[in-house]
Amino acid sequence: MSCKYTITSGLPYANGPLHIGHIAGAYLPADIYTRVRKLSGDDAIYICGTDEYGVPITITAEKEDVSPRVIVKRYHQEIKEGFKNLNIQFDNFSGTSNLHNKHHAALAREFFTELKKNDYISSKIDDQLHCKECDRFLADRYVEGTCPKCGNDEARGDECSVCNAQYTVMELGSPKCKLCSNGTLSKVPTKHWYLKLDVLQAKLEEWIDSKDYWKENVVNFVKGWFKDGLRERAITRDLHWGVPVPLNDAAGKVLYVWFDAPIGYISSTIEWAEKQGDKDKWKEYWQNPDAKIVHFIGKDNIPFHSIIWPAMLIGQKKDYQLPWHIPANEYLNIGIDGEEGAKASTSKGNVVWVNDYCKHFAADYLRYYLALNAPEKSDFTFTWKDLQARCNNELLGVLGNLANRVLKFIGSNFEGVIPTPEDLDARDNEVLEKIQHSVAKVTKSYDNFEVRQAVAEVVNLGRVGNQYFDEKAPWKTAKSDRKVCGNTLYVTAQLVHKIVLLLTPVIPESCDKLWKQLGYENGISSWDELQKDLPAGQKIHKPQGVFSKIEDKVIQQMEENLRNASQTEQEQPKVELVPLKEDKISYDQFSALDIRMGKVLEAEKVAKTKKLLHLKVDIGHEVRQIIAGLAEHYTPEELIGKTVPVLVNLEPAKIRGLVSEGMVLCADIDGQAITLHPGKKVCPGATVR
RNA sequence: GGUGAAGUAGCUCAGUGGUAGAGCAGUGGAAUCAUAAUCCAUUGGUCGGGGGUUCAAAUCCCUCCUUCACUACCA
Numbered sequence: 001m002s003c004k005y006t007i008t009s010g011l012p013y014a015n016g017p018l019h020i021g022h023i024a025g026a027y028l029p030a031d032i033y034t035r036v037r038k039l040s041g042d043d044a045i046y047i048c049g050t051d052e053y054g055v056p057i058t059i060t061a062e063k064e065d066v067s068p069r070v071i072v073k074r075y076h077q078e079i080k081e082g083f084k085n086l087n088i089q090f091d092n093f094s095g096t097s098n099l100h101n102k103h104h105a106a107l108a109r110e111f112f113t114e115l116k117k118n119d120y121i122s123s124k125i126d127d128q129l130h131c132k133e134c135d136r137f138l139a140d141r142y143v144e145g146t147c148p149k150c151g152n153d154e155a156r157g158d159e160c161s162v163c164n165a166q167y168t169v170m171e172l173g174s175p176k177c178k179l180c181s182n183g184t185l186s187k188v189p190t191k192h193w194y195l196k197l198d199v200l201q202a203k204l205e206e207w208i209d210s211k212d213y214w215k216e217n218v219v220n221f222v223k224g225w226f227k228d229g230l231r232e233r234a235i236t237r238d239l240h241w242g243v244p245v246p247l248n249d250a251a252g253k254v255l256y257v258w259f260d261a262p263i264g265y266i267s268s269t270i271e272w273a274e275k276q277g278d279k280d281k282w283k284e285y286w287q288n289p290d291a292k293i294v295h296f297i298g299k300d301n302i303p304f305h306s307i308i309w310p311a312m313l314i315g316q317k318k319d320y321q322l323p324w325h326i327p328a329n330e331y332l333n334i335g336i337d338g339e340e341g342a343k344a345s346t347s348k349g350n351v352v353w354v355n356d357y358c359k360h361f362a363a364d365y366l367r368y369y370l371a372l373n374a375p376e377k378s379d380f381t382f383t384w385k386d387l388q389a390r391c392n393n394e395l396l397g398v399l400g401n402l403a404n405r406v407l408k409f410i411g412s413n414f415e416g417v418i419p420t421p422e423d424l425d426a427r428d429n430e431v432l433e434k435i436q437h438s439v440a441k442v443t444k445s446y447d448n449f450e451v452r453q454a455v456a457e458v459v460n461l462g463r464v465g466n467q468y469f470d471e472k473a474p475w476k477t478a479k480s481d482r483k484v485c486g487n488t489l490y491v492t493a494q495l496v497h498k499i500v501l502l503l504t505p506v507i508p509e510s511c512d513k514l515w516k517q518l519g520y521e522n523g524i525s526s527w528d529e530l531q532k533d534l535p536a537g538q539k540i541h542k543p544q545g546v547f548s549k550i551e552d553k554v555i556q557q558m559e560e561n562l563r564n565a566s567q568t569e570q571e572q573p574k575v576e577l578v579p580l581k582e583d584k585i586s587y588d589q590f591s592a593l594d595i596r597m598g599k600v601l602e603a604e605k606v607a608k609t610k611k612l613l614h615l616k617v618d619i620g621h622e623v624r625q626i627i628a629g630l631a632e633h634y635t636p637e638e639l640i641g642k643t644v645p646v647l648v649n650l651e652p653a654k655i656r657g658l659v660s661e662g663m664v665l666c667a668d669i670d671g672q673a674i675t676l677h678p679g680k681k682v683c684p685g686a687t688v689r
Numbered sequence: 690g691g692u693g694a695a696g697u698a699g700c701u702c703a704g705u706g707g708u709a710g711a712g713c714a715g716u717g718g719a720a721u722c723a724u725a726a727u728c729c730a731u732u733g734g735u736c737g738g739g740g741g742u743u744c745a746a747a748u749c750c751c752u753c754c755u756u757c758a759c760u761a762c763c764a
Binding site: 217220221224299300330331333335373377378379380381383385386389390392393394396397398400401402403404405406407408409412413452453456459460463466467469470471473474475476478543544545547548549611612626627628629630631647650651652653655660661662663 | 692693694695700701702703711712713714719720721722723724726727728729757758759762763764
């Protein structure tokens, strides 16, 4: 029976390019699932677009001194390109700003208005910082001031870069605007609106309870939130880059980016409907109880899709359907074969960019490898060597070789015509049954979002084919017994036929080529073919190798690139020059500081902490106990015996129950502490002036 | 320290109560239809440690250790 499916993947944020982690978690599984649904005769649409509002984009824009539109346009293009190169096919790919979608803002406003009408939105007025020069309210990250805890003058809005204290921006001393650098900030009351999630909790819990078929990790996560109790959540911000809040008293305010982003799924569908020439058609996919809505996301996106987004939909009191399934995936890590601890991290440059990949390899290799290793239940570690091995051994060795040897054999011994089976023996029938069994297993796995199992089973089928072919040795029977030989080729041709069909959602391009080699004129359009045989008597086309071997040289090059990327990032950290302090201090203030050279006598990690070292430092007059946050940068052994400057008259403080009587002074390279050592020998207790 | 996830063969991973698995890598063989692609055989594991429940535990319970992600500790 045919069903309707509305399939989406988390909207990629238009502030950077795609890497293969994105693909493995959210886009490839969705693309494969959509293809499966369509092949099965379901009415499925795959909807996506870039997420184009919010603060990070405005920051990038300001760094480059361009409008946010320029940034959005650039990355929208780049991301779209990446998807196209990897054959990720959307029915519609839009974007949330009016640059790409003229329906989005209106729909987002409607969502807000409706929630407000139904009393799911509250508002309150709080003080926020306002810059007179720029004439605007400032988001936390645009504010700089004095840390309320450590007195650091360059503390960020919500967190101090020196002592890492967290606070609200209101606690910051003498706050300044980072944008115009001399703007004086004043606290001005401003109104914001909140989604009353607490009111919706009971309904959400009831809904989640019906999801016994969801993945455990998703359900557990959501239940954790319920346990703590849902809280109101701000859905507006003082910002210009976003959807304006549709209220009279909301000038200069926009909807928070996470509020409008999921609405992008619907607005993109509206755009699609319009292109179809039936502008109300989107309702069949969002307001129809028979439509199954599936959101593919990475695990970081679980709270938004399984709590906040459904809450927004419930609050509409319209016919919106809640998600049917949210198959959240785990993460992809990047490793280098034979080297340790290389975990994926964009900031370390330890990342494989989609557009880089596509310069060197065909889409199907990555699609195959990521489908086979989809991070469905746990994180997965990608390595280039493994990709090479899998593609060469399985894609080329098992599957490609099977297709090639069978088709070539039919070409040279049966004039390129599929032989007619005659008196099949027990072994032949056994293989034919195995094919049916695998077809059932694979389609079921696809239906259950178990792509890796589906792919593994197809490869298995390929192995069975090679085994059978070797066993039957048709190159011998071709001379001795043509009937048996024909049967063998008939059976293996059926195997190839089914393998090609089953793998087409994963590697569509290659399967399409093979399909045509099997003698079909048109591409694969339906899995009805799975129930049919490759007809005896069909004339095949001349086979050509579809997969080529991935050479060591290219893989070594890719590994080298990866290694270089992570090293340059690690060894040459970009230091953003912190602006000079403008406030002058008196000599008296300076001389109030008692800084001495101290020799580290003992050092050990404070138990059960990551960053803290327990130091005993000889400062001449006495030995001080100092607790320093250096454990991530230095081992105790590296510090023992070193002479370093110490601020000794800082008032003692208790850290994790231990009294710290001073502070080791270090250079700060983007949070990395670097110890300072005197150029000549200095005895402990020497003053520093 | 809190929360969550994980620890199974050299590597990447399956396996949720019933004789420890796959692929790759390693070793030994066979075959020559096929892009040297295949096939057969084989080496390799006190399933992180310890305790418990059970006739039976990789699997359930307790505890400890380690790793990862968020988070806390940075005077």
